[in-house]
Amino acid sequence: VLFQLRNPSSPPCIRSWIPWFGAAFQFGKAPLEFIEQARSKHGPVFTIFALGKRFTFVTEEEGTEAFFKSKDLNFEQAVQQAVENAVSVPAEAFYQNHGNLYSMLKGKMGPSNLYVFTGTLCKELHEHMAHLGTEGTGNLNDLVRQVMYPAVVNTLFGKGICPTSQSEIKEFEEHFQKYDEDFEYASQMPECFLRNWSKSKKWLLKLFEKVVSDAERTNPSETTSKTLLQHLLDNLQGKHLAPNYGLLMLWASQANAVPIAFWTLVFILSYPSIYKKIMEDLTSVFGKAGKDKIEVSEEDLKKLPFIKWCTLEAIRLRSPGAITKKVVNPIRIQNFTVPAGDLLMLSPYWLHRNPKYFPDPEMFKPDRWKEANLEKNAFLDSFVAFGGGKHQCPGRWFAIMEIQLFVVLFLYKYEFVLLDAVPKESPLHLVGTQQPMAPFRVQYKCRE
Numbered sequence: 001v002l003f004q005l006r007n008p009s010s011p012p013c014i015r016s017w018i019p020w021f022g023a024a025f026q027f028g029k030a031p032l033e034f035i036e037q038a039r040s041k042h043g044p045v046f047t048i049f050a051l052g053k054r055f056t057f058v059t060e061e062e063g064t065e066a067f068f069k070s071k072d073l074n075f076e077q078a079v080q081q082a083v084e085n086a087v088s089v090p091a092e093a094f095y096q097n098h099g100n101l102y103s104m105l106k107g108k109m110g111p112s113n114l115y116v117f118t119g120t121l122c123k124e125l126h127e128h129m130a131h132l133g134t135e136g137t138g139n140l141n142d143l144v145r146q147v148m149y150p151a152v153v154n155t156l157f158g159k160g161i162c163p164t165s166q167s168e169i170k171e172f173e174e175h176f177q178k179y180d181e182d183f184e185y186a187s188q189m190p191e192c193f194l195r196n197w198s199k200s201k202k203w204l205l206k207l208f209e210k211v212v213s214d215a216e217r218t219n220p221s222e223t224t225s226k227t228l229l230q231h232l233l234d235n236l237q238g239k240h241l242a243p244n245y246g247l248l249m250l251w252a253s254q255a256n257a258v259p260i261a262f263w264t265l266v267f268i269l270s271y272p273s274i275y276k277k278i279m280e281d282l283t284s285v286f287g288k289a290g291k292d293k294i295e296v297s298e299e300d301l302k303k304l305p306f307i308k309w310c311t312l313e314a315i316r317l318r319s320p321g322a323i324t325k326k327v328v329n330p331i332r333i334q335n336f337t338v339p340a341g342d343l344l345m346l347s348p349y350w351l352h353r354n355p356k357y358f359p360d361p362e363m364f365k366p367d368r369w370k371e372a373n374l375e376k377n378a379f380l381d382s383f384v385a386f387g388g389g390k391h392q393c394p395g396r397w398f399a400i401m402e403i404q405l406f407v408v409l410f411l412y413k414y415e416f417v418l419l420d421a422v423p424k425e426s427p428l429h430l431v432g433t434q435q436p437m438a439p440f441r442v443q444y445k446c447r448e
């Protein structure tokens, strides 16, 4: 109320009586639910004062265009501190490297370059799926991770560069999972508040000193033979930060794509008519079940648009809770003026639930993607899971391809009995795609 009296044109501000923590406590417990409640109470634009910062949320389409296009907003300033907390890259080096590294990643993972990865990824997925055997029972989330993580890492970083073999992976996975689990909190606060997270970060950075030196040692002069990591090393200014950037790239390549691969399968397996259609499509392209290690090309994937629509629909429903920009000059959104210094937050998760753009928004309806001009690499209007404007996720086409390819191989090879009810998505995280709230066990066995 005091704030409103001081500045009537600012959005309503939610704060609590403990000034520094502000609304952090309620907000931190379940940010996605908190946003929804705040939205119904205060309207589509509101500010949360938490951890000494002002986060202003824009939860409806007004403001989306400004969010992606306005020169009064800055992406780099919004994420710099988070990058410094997460991987210890100092501000100066971050600003020096960001534009160049972003362009490189966008080019290397763009739609016209995907063919470079498809063959290797297909082979790697087969190899790691073989470790699951011909039948078994497990939590689908773990099964997906066991296959996707090593296959993708070997494809992007080079085989034998990161630990991926059965014998060395356990300790790595423990640290990486801890690192990923608390990444969001850790990127927002000093490391001393999160002791276990800090231990895992140090362990991973130490490991990446070796990863980077192996990648440097084997770096070929021929551009077409380089891995994505080697391109990153070639483009980096300040070589001592190579382990830090390597770790950041590993996290970016795994954190969102692996949960989405899980959700895509969950949605497909829990809608019998969708599953049936997909199995018919697979049969029409690859023939009956039972063939060993089908080779899937870019052309094959183009013949399976329905699986791509399922992937995009899973991304729509489980998209990041928020993406962020720093307000560098006051900006007008609806009838409010958002002051400089605020972090402006746009919620893909809530925008994707606007019935005006996505009728029956809570329903998994892959057919809605018929309307998107995917041949021209355009998504549906108001689909912002990868951000928008000039800072869109540079890995988006690779992400869609890897998930589509994984789903093709997994469903072609195995059939499933579902042992648990479909879990809800966890409201705990704001940054990144949602994790499941509960285990989802399946029995799997090779199709005959």
Ligand code: HEM
Residues within 6 Å of the ligand: 102, 105, 249, 252, 253, 254, 256, 257, 260, 315, 319, 320, 323, 324, 385, 386, 387, 388, 391, 392, 393, 394, 395, 396, 398, 399, 433
């Ligand atoms: C379904 C999977 C994915 C989703 C939903 C996703 C989403 C996002 C979003 C929302 C951003 C921030 C954009 C913004 O704030 O405007 C981002 C940034 C980024 N993503 Fe992704 N991403 C995915 C997969 C990937 C993959 C597979 C890679 C790499 C192989 C990747 C690499 C990156 C990088 C490097 C950035 C930082 C870009 C920058 O600093 O400008 N992402 N992603």
